[in-house]
Amino acid sequence: MRLTLSHVGLSFDGAPGEGTRALEDVSLEVSGGVVGLMGQTGSGKTTLLEVMAGMLRPDEGSVLVDGRDACGAEGSRALAGAVGLVFQIPERQFFEPTVERELVFGLRSRGLGAAEARERAGEALALMGLELDELAARSPLALSGGQQRRVAIASVLALEPSLLLLDEPTAGLDPRSRSACVDAVRAAARSGATVVMASHDANVLAAVADRVVVLESGRVTLDDPARELLGDAPLMRSHGLEPACASRAASALRRAGVAVEGAPLTADELAAAILAARGRS
Ligand SMILES: Nc1ncnc2c1ncn2[C@@H]1O[C@H](COP(=O)(O)OP(=O)(O)OP(=O)(O)O)[C@@H](O)[C@H]1O
Numbered sequence: 531m532r533l534t535l536s537h538v539g540l541s542f543d544g545a546p547g548e549g550t551r552a553l554e555d556v557s558l559e560v561s562g563g564v565v566g567l568m569g570q571t572g573s574g575k576t577t578l579l580e581v582m583a584g585m586l587r588p589d590e591g592s593v594l595v596d597g598r599d600a601c602g603a604e605g606s607r608a609l610a611g612a613v614g615l616v617f618q619i620p621e622r623q624f625f626e627p628t629v630e631r632e633l634v635f636g637l638r639s640r641g642l643g644a645a646e647a648r649e650r651a652g653e654a655l656a657l658m659g660l661e662l663d664e665l666a667a668r669s670p671l672a673l674s675g676g677q678q679r680r681v682a683i684a685s686v687l688a689l690e691p692s693l694l695l696l697d698e699p700t701a702g703l704d705p706r707s708r709s710a711c712v713d714a715v716r717a718a719a720r721s722g723a724t725v726v727m728a729s730h731d732a733n734v735l736a737a738v739a740d741r742v743v744v745l746e747s748g749r750v751t752l753d754d755p756a757r758e759l760l761g762d763a764p765l766m767r768s769h770g771l772e773p774a775c776a777s778r779a780a781s782a783l784r785r786a787g788v789a790v791e792g793a794p795l796t797a798d799e800l801a802a803a804i805l806a807a808r809g810r811s
Pocket residue numbers: 542543550551552569570571572573574575576577578618
């Protein structure tokens with residue numbers, strides 16, 4: 531699925547003259563792969579994802595879905611059938627009384643039979659390390675924060691959306707669940723989905739993103755290949771972003787005189803770069 535935003539602007543209402551300008555002149559096209567969305571708190575990431583999901587209508591500019599206006603009848607139908615959004619706050623996503631009903635709702639409304647929907651729901655939940663049999667009858671709102679997030683991710687993954695939008699999906703997850711989420715996002719992209727994922731965590735984006743877009747005060751200020759942007763610690767810092775741990779460690783090693791080459795983004799890449807530097811000395 532190809533989503534094309536041109537000069538999108540959006541304000542939230544407030545007292546006259548006091549509305550919030552959340553997006554300003556945003557132009558970007560996403561079509562396949564994983565796009566990471568970074569930016570400080572309040573920079574517009576959630577608003578942009580909600581525009582992409584068709585939940586918010588911009589007051590300026592246009593959004594096209596495979597070339598059709600997302601606000602028109604055909605375009606909005608195409609978008610609604612293709613999009614899956616994992617909300618930043620899982621409670622906002624839940625509306626069914628049990629985990630099982632939450633998970634099967636979307637599948638049933640897409641025409642799957644009860645048994646098939648339950649099986650797909652169970653598989654998606656297992657990808658996130660949870661057992662449907664154990665949680666089926668529980669209220670989603672009575673789960674722990676991390677469990678809620680994993681159920682929220684699973685309920686969207688189960689639909690196999692061709693436009694997968696995730697709003698800080700790894701926030702508050704333990705390391706194993708975080709890598710399960712990263713693996714699931716990678717698998718979705720490999721199977722052809724277009725993925726946009728907002729995250730403050732450069733380590734997570736280093737593991738999953740092909741491209742990174744940075745928002746500041748509602749404007750796109752950077753839009754670059756992930757390796758280029760995430761590997762440039764000074765650039766990231768100058769935009770108020772925290773570089774990945776491996777990038778920070780590489781900078782510290784260079785300051786201490788170790789000739790670390792390239793721009794390692796993960797622990798494995800950093801280890802390889804240190805070993806190569808040792809081999810040269
Ligand atoms: N429903 C709303 N009503 C009024 N203003 C809003 C609303 N939602 C967001 N805003 C404002 O729009 C701007 C962008 O908010 P948004 O939630 O998109 O930021 P964000 O980048 O997702 O931040 P965070 O990292 O904290 O999740 C902020 O100034 C915010 O206060």
